[in-house]
Amino acid sequence: MDPVGDPFLRTRFALPLRPDTFIRRERLVAHLDRALDTPLTMINGGAGAGKTLLAADWAETLGQPVAWLTCDPADRAPGVFWAYLLQALRASGVRTADEVGSPADPSRVDHTLLARLAAGLSGRERPAVVILDEYDLVTTPEIADQLEFVLRHAGAGLRLVLVTRTEPLLPLHRYRALGTLTEIRDAELAFTPEEAATLLDLHGLRLSGAGVRALVGRTQGWAAGLRLCALAAQESNDPETYLKEFEAGQSAVADFLLAEVLKQQPPETQELLLRVSVLDRFCPDLANAVTGQQDAEPRLAALHRANAFVHHLGHSWYRLHPLFAEILRAHQRVRLPGLERELHRRAAAWLHRSGPLSETLAHGAAAGDWEFTARVLVDDLAIGQLFLGLRSDDLGELFSRMAPDADGPQAHLVRAARALSTGDIEHGLAHLRGAEEGTAPDLPAPDTAAVQLNCALLEALAARLTGSPGRAEQAARKARLAEQDVPADTLERHPELPALLQTHLGSALLWAGRFEEARTALSAAVASPGGAATALPREEALNHLALIDQIDGRPGRAERKARAAISDAERFSVPQPSGSGLGQLVLAAVAVERNELDEAQALLDQAATRHGAPDPVAAAAHVIAGGRLLLARGDAPAALETAESAVAAAVSSPWAEQQAALIASAAHLAEGRPEAAAKVLDDAARLHPACAAAAARALLASGRADEALRLLDDVRTVEPGGPAVTVRALLVRAQAADLAGDTVAALRLVVQALRQARRELLRRPFLEAGPWIRRLLAAEPAQELAADWLTQRPGPPAGGPPDGALSPAPVVEPLSARERDVLQRLAQMMSTEEIAADLFVSVNTVKTHLKTAYRKLGVNRRNDAVRRARELRLM
Structure with missing residues (x-):
């Protein structure tokens, strides 16, 4: 009998039964095994965290008797608590409890009884293990003091395990400091994805890895939530879809949390929880602003201590368990209809004064106050973040929901920004005009400066997208004027604004061919401070500078800038390709010059997946890289078509225009139309060294060697281009000398070209030169200069070459596997149609492979191709 006179309830001493779907979690059991080495163990977690089943499973497999007591609210009376604890010890076979006796008074316990118990336990050879489940129901400080007394004086004879939702009133700090406390808390009790998959499997549910991870993310690994979700999903025809989309507020999970957590709180705390459920995170001041009360701080601290699904994030900030928040929001809509928007409005107002911009915007949008939300974005000068990869997706998605009736200059600016960011120039410009017309002329300068500065930014972007350098310069001037009336601290928070302005200006100037002015603006953007905030405009500016180097024929310098841009952007997790994809296009053009054609194609494909709006500079860069790649692959008609595509x-x-003309000229020349190749470059040949070199090559091919050389001599007065230009000019001169019979001069010029090309690995100029160059590349000292990076060194045939025989001239470019397949069948005297049928390709494809193979081998006929391939042991 207990001190009240009632019989002991035997169910309180029994280990709880584990369900059939219970899984033993070895990582937690292994941790709990440490309880045998420390006097005190605490399993502390929220409702349904799996604490009790973990302790029961461990106790049953421990291999020794365990005293189990499930606590009860009646245990708040010291006499009742100790009577039940002593009875639990007797039931587990601890004879010391029989010798101690039992309390007679429900309200008190004699100190002598506790001393006898501690002394009896301290003499045991094997410690008694006591598990107190639901210990959070024992709230009497006196009992905590008594329990700590017995634990301290029992020494190695007692191992106490407390299973609780809250931290007990014991001096835990002392045990922690001495290393004599074993703790398992909420975070460790959470199911891992692997454990969750096993649990679901026991319920007959097989989910994909992504489905399991999504469920664990939504429940945060909460044991009861996972079990309740699994039970509900068993009734669904499509469990994975159900678990992804189920409405938490209308589920058994909601019933559990509302009953076990929400309704256990006082009415005032329930109201607090319902109102803060609209917040992703909150501090006491924000919670007070939303609820209209002043006591959030102690209530939130108490909820956290009670493991009531309120998690402390540090620095007085909290968040609700995501599933609990979802359920509370659904319950709030029923219990407090019509209040949700007002709660978001209050949160937005508080955050606008004291919180981060992103959260202010999110709550303003949720409140449906779009004019406020747009005004916050514009006044904070944050509209540039709509174009930055770090924030653009989030902001774009948020403002995609903006109501069509939202008015005012700020709303127009946001619409203009969204339109321009997707390349919709017409609507972007229309909204820009709306923003400018909606700005009241009689407002003080500080009230309009932010609108004007953001207008200037968007006008500069529009100028870049339309290739309008004059408009870009005008926008830059407007921006400088508006900056004078914007608070300095606001400008300092947004270093991305001047960086974006300079990038847009530099791009527009570059399009117009004003390279020096473009370099000045772009270099200013590259030098911008701000770390992650300016990562994207810095990358874009550096890529534009790389393009200028590539146009000038300096591929090595262009590559270094483009790779530096990408590397810097990756430091700040800017997704690649970013912006206009210009960096990948520059690298693709460089790869073509080096004859790394697969790499060039991969880079072009990457650039095609860019996130930014297209602009003329990037469009032209795509034409250049794509056209040159088509030429390198031997598809002159497609290259010519690409060169003739207009960039608006x-x-x-x-x-x-010059770069397009170079591609068109090369395409005509490849198709055997040297006169057309020269004519395409008539206007540009005397203005740009690259065009002069290409025109001279075309003139030479048409038999006009003297004109070709005069053109190269005349263009010397123009600023010389980089290695890619000078190497081509040297090869034209070398070919002219070779045609004139001056082999010595031709070889000297080829050697000069090789020396310049080797530093940059420029292979394309030699591949484009034609069969005549192979003989010179095989001669000393050209052979040594070309070895390993430009030409192959064929080994001797089996048995060694006969005395005095020369090795065949090397192949400038190796044959592809498919080209070798075609040559093998050619050697078998198969027709083009038979080869196509044998390889399961079209006749045109076979012809393309043959044409490329002929070019690489320096021949024009089938028999010569087979003979040459055999000489080089390629077959």
Whole structure:
């Protein structure tokens, strides 16, 4: 009998039964095994965390008797608590409890009884293991003091395990400091994805790895939540979809949390929880602003201590368990209809004064107050973040929901920014006009400066997208004027604004061919401070500078800048390709010059997946890289078609036209039309060294060697281009000398070209030169200069070459596997149609492979191709 006179309830001493779907979690059992080495163990977690089943499973497999007591609210009386604890010890076979006796008074316990118990336990050879489940129901400080007394004086004779939702009133700090406390807390009790998959499997549910991870993320590994979800999903025809989309507020999970957590709180705390459920995170001041109360701080601290699904994030910030928050929001809509928008409005107002911009915008949007939300974005000068990879997706998605009736200059600016960021120039410009017309002229300068500065930024972007350098310069001037009326601290928070302005200006100037002015603006953007905030405009500016180097024929310098841009962007997790994809396009053009054609194609494919709006500079860069790659692959008609594709812009671009003309000229020449090749370059040949070199090559091919050389001599007065230009000019001169019979001069010029090309690994100029160069590349000293990076060194045939025989001239470019397949069948006297049928390709494809193989082997006929391939042991 207990001190009240009632019989002991035997169910309180029994180990709870584990369900059939219970899984033993070895990592937790192994941790709990340490309880045998420390006097005190605490399993502390929220409702349904799996604490009790873990302790029961461990106790049953421990291999020794365990005293188990499930606590009860009646145990708040010291006499009742100790009577039940002593009875639990007797039931487990601890004879010391029989010798101690039992309390007679429900309200008190004699100190002598506790001393006898501690002394009896201290003499045991094997410690008694006591597990107190639901110890959070024992809230009497006197009992905590008594329990700590017995634990301390029992020494090695007692191992106490407390299973609780809250931290007990014991001096835990002392045990922690001495290393004599074993703890398992909420975070460790959470199911891992692997454990969750096993649990679901026991319920007959097989989910994909992604489905399991999504469920664990939504429940945060909460044991009861996982079990309840699994039980509900068993009734569904599509469990994975159900678990992904189920409405938490209308589920058994909601019933559990509302009953076990929410309804256990006082009415005032329930109201607090319902209102803060609209917040992703909150501090006491924010919670007070949302609820209209002043006592959030002690209530939140108490909820956290009670493991009531309120997690402390540090620095007085909290968040709700995501599933609990979801359920509370659903319950709030029923219990407090119509209040949700007002709660978001209050949160937005508080955060606008004291919190991060992103959360202010999110709550403003949730409140449906779009004019406020747009005004916050514009006044904070954050509209540039709509174009930055780090924030653009989130902001774009948020403002995609903006109501169509939202008015005011700020709303127009946001719409303009969204339109321009996707390349919708027409609507972007229309909204820009709306923003400018909606700015009241009689407002003080500080009230309009932010609108004007953001207008200037967007006008500069529009100028870049349309290739309008004059408009870009005008926008830059407007921005400098507006900056004078913007608070300095606001400008300092947004270093991305001037960086974006300079990038847009530099791009527009570059399009117009004003390279020096473009370099000045772009270099200013590259030098911008701000770390992650300016990572994207810095990358874009550096890629534009790389493009200028590539246009000038300096591929090595271009590559270094483009790779530096990508490397810097990756430091700040900017997704690649970012912006206009210009870096990949520059690298693709460099790869073509080095004849790394697969790499060039991969880079072009990457650039095609860019996230930013297209602009004329990037469009022209795509034409250049794509056209040159087509030429390198031997598809002259497609290259010519690419070169003739128009790039829309407000003004023409001299360099874009020159580069397109170079591709068209090379395509005509490859198709055997040297006169057309020269004519394409008539206007540009005397203005740009690269065009002069290409025109001279075309003139030479048409038999006009003197004109070709005069053109190269005349262009010397123009600023010389980089290695890619000078190497081509040297090879034209070498070919002219070779045709004139001056082999010595031709070899000397080829050697000069090799020396310049070797530093940059420029292979394409030699591959484009034609069969005549192979003989010179095989001669000393050209052979040594070309070895290993430009030509192959064929080994001797089996048995060694006969005395005095020369090795065949090396192949400038190796044959592909498919080209070798075609040659093998050619050697078998198969027709083009038979080869196509045998390889399961079209006749045109076979012809393309043959044409490329002929070019690489320096021959024009089938028999010569087979003979040459055999000489080089390629067959």
